Amino acid sequence: MAFEQRIPRDTSANLFAEAQEYFPGGVNSPVRAFRSVSGPPLFIREGHGSHMTDEDGNRFLDFCCSWGPLIHGHDNPHIREKVIETVVKGTSFGTPNRLGNQLGKLILDNHRYVERIRFVSSGTEAVMSALRLARGVKGRNKIVKFDGCYHGHVDNLLVKAGSGLATLGTSSSAGVTESVARDTLVLPLGDRDLLERTLTEHAGEIACIIVEPIPANNGLLIQDKSWLECLRIKAWKHDVLLIFDEVISGFRVGFEGAAGLYNVQPDIITFGKVIGGGFPVGAYAASKEIMDYIAPVGPVYQAGTLSANPVAMAAGLAALELCLEPGFYEGLAERTAAMADRITGYAKEKGYPLHVPHVGSIFWLAFGNERIERADQIDPANMTYFKTIHHELLQTGVYLGPSGYEVGFVSSAHTDLDIQEAVAKICAAMDVAFS
């Protein structure tokens, strides 16, 4: 389908052409290339509050929020001040620093599900380290993951379900060896019997179960609390560790993330995104007993040159201080629900096959009218609707992540007026997509 281009994107197009000379596909992370939608990716020049501006001077109401970290919007003054105050004193010393202590304390004082934390520099690194920790604690190789959950580009987790039910994984990326993939068992979300059979059949081989408690990388596949409780109970029963990957949900759906929202105690939690206030920070956390397996106390090695560098710690500290203000999460969730429910209501009224599931300040444009809980319930054919909606929204100044499988994020910088504007524009884009 050819789209009518009503906003200038020439500067972005030229910069993208230039970028092809430097980076594979012109990008430093694949989805940025806009391959699932139309036109060249936007080269963003700056962002303030709920908006960002591209190199052509177009202004967009941003619901991607850098893929989740920017829970306070762009250029938040409190975060900016802390960062500037810190950066002028030097950016990295490779030593412990006071800001790291402060961020560690703030988290542990306000999160009932963890007792010790280790900072790293990305969500992927957090997950990779958590898996090593689980294997180190249990002395076993295999892990269980679920189809539809993304955990970063860790070798062991770039694995898809093979044929058959209790599948041994097969690699889903060149460069991930079959021997690594074979240690990953991939199960469908929500299948309790299969989980039980798998844990029984592989007794003594499995170190951990890893799950996104709120899967938000393949659409937003909101799970029942009872499924998360089942994971907890089965992990205990079979003596394996339960890892909640809260890189998206951590500090996003509440300060205690999904663990707090569902009141389920995992053994290890991984964090990323919001925890760094827009800087590269990840972390993994657990009980003192489990974290004491990590070097220099224990035998599991993990290190990082820029881990807990003061600038990133200052940004994370400022961001999480704001999250702890009374009513912060309630306000965000209300605004998100208002937006999502109005869009769903409009679609229903018009008979459009779309609804907007949401949790906390995460939402997703889901095609069809049925609740979607597993990746295989998503019909890829519907992504043509998303392409049209995405294109229309760019023309009217609203930015969603450039793929129909991506969720959107509302930040505290989004005002009620922003929400009203977004609802009107998303409804108008639906009119075009479904006409």
Ligand code: PLP
């Ligand atoms: N885990 C989850 C649940 C994620 O959503 C992501 C990234 O989107 C990651 C891990 C990897 O984080 P990063 O991109 O910071 O490496």
